[in-house]
Amino acid sequence: MKKGFTLWFTGMSGSGKSTLAEAVQGILLERGMNVEILDGDVIRTNLSKGLGFSQEDRDINIRRVGFVCNLLTRNGVAAIAACISPYAAIRRENREMIGRFVEVYCKTPIEKLVERDPKGLYKKALAGEIKGFTGIDDPYEEPEKAEIVVNTAEETIEESVNKIIHTLELMGHVPASETELEYSEEEEEEIKKRLADLGYI
Secondary structure (H helix, E strand, O other), X not given: OOOOEEEEEEOOOOOOHHHHHHHXXXXXXXXXXXXXEEEHHHHHHOOOOOOOOOXXXXXXXXXXXXXXXXXXXXXXXXXXXXXXXXXXXXXXXXXXXXXXXXXXXXXXXXXXXXXXXXXXXXXXXXXXXXXXXXXXXXXXXXXXXXXXXXXOOOOOHHHHHHHHHHHHHHOOOOOOOOOOOXXXXXXXHHHHHHHXXXXXX
């Protein structure tokens, strides 16, 4: 049986987590892998219906996602979670529980998020109409040791996806493809240095 793993996308609202998760899912399916996406909005509607947005409720929500990812990972599935997951302690807790855990930090400047703002949430939060909004009046704790960092304000979707897939290949989670991914020598060195710094290679 193929070994499963969890690919955990974290980042503020509008940073591109769901878009990248779906793009990565498509490539993994093409390579013959079993894949499941656990999207934050979908989880909130189903698995975590009734929870609010206090720190305690957010932690419960992220623990539930981690629990499901752990079950999927143990059974040979590539579990892809796309959740804001703002608190470092709970992400670390899930990492320790799952083991085969790869964190993708979708790093996007707040100015860009406000500019995109497809749901108009940042404008409402900045106007005080929404309380406890991550990155405005509730903290987002940036990952310090994410295996992958994508800057969705500067990179195209394809560039970010290539970085994610190549990192997963180097870590042995994803079989390499005969089709070469497009990235520069500088990007290749950046990926390898990050993995070396984290002790993977």
